[in-house]
Amino acid sequence: MSIQTPAPAPITATGTQPRNHDGQAIAITVFSTIKLWGRVFLPVLFFVTRRIPKLTGTLRQLSFIHFARWTVIGKLPYNGPPQKKGRFRYPHMYFESNFNGGWEEYIDAFSHILTDGMTAFWGSSYGFPKPLPTAPFKRYIQDNETEADHYYCAYPEATSTMIQRSLELDKKLVALKRDARRMDPDAFAAAYRRFLTDAQNAL
Template sequence: MTESRDTCGRAHALTVISPVRAPWALFLEPVFALAQAVPALSRTARNLSFIHFAQWSLIRRIPVNGPPQHPEDLRYTHLLFASNFNGSWNQYIDAFSRILTLGMKVFWGSSYGFPGPIPTEPFKKYIRRNEFVPDHYYSAYPAATVTMIDSALSVEKEFRTLREIAADPDTTPEAFAASYRRFLTAVQRDL
């Protein structure tokens, strides 16, 4: 079975571009700046362990790629949402609409045709209409989820400490045994 172009192992890409109603573009810039300056405002999204990455941006013009292309200003500012995640597309959109309901209203409420995040079926149709499937998508760790990678990094950090204790010629077998038990206790959730 061949994976779709927006999938690499367990990871999936999502890119959505929607036109923004004129007055809302001015409102979104300070909202993005505030969300970046005050991490607590995006804590819920950051705590969703299946999300690798999520970014909102405003597009006002198409950059020039060289001749014969000419600069092009867009008629409307567009909202670009780019994300990578684990799990199915339906699970991801369901989580966004049910857990981040207010955020979806604030960000996509600015766009033409946005039906609201709840109920989820009209929201999913809206996302599908505005979604762009990439020509290519790559994940450095296609067999791993974000949770698996975080766990591996936690184990590796604790293991470095245990390795230093083991390498110390003054460490007694009893001291190493105690350190090993502490290591196992510290990483048991991540194994």
């Protein structure tokens, strides 16, 4: 038996509007208006977070995000009229995430597991309720979310977890392939068993 064509993947991208997903990937796009103290605090938070990778360790372990970003916008580049020139009165935060699983499960995980992180990143935004309870927090995100007009994922059938496991598997498989030819069948069978044992949770 072999897998000729990839079967239609299960539906996991639930709980969001249709243009916010491409296959398993969900887009979330959120703007929030930042209180003046956030203008000082957020750059410091970003600076520290960039330098201490451990802070994003939980995000990594949860493993449902492909890419995410937070950006503070104080002014926009000027392109001539009719665009108005100048700084915003308040800084604004742009947040985007590209993730798998349901929208609701995603926000729940953020609220319950990254409670402090959510407060750090959004605590300086106007109208932000605490991450818990989740119902008002979800309403806040929904109110501030904009549906994508077009969203693209290069591997719509795969998830972030699958990608990460595939990359691990690939490293192990490369080693097995490298050694396979010069092994005799018994040595190979033993190496193959070790490989499967080692790589089973990537398969």
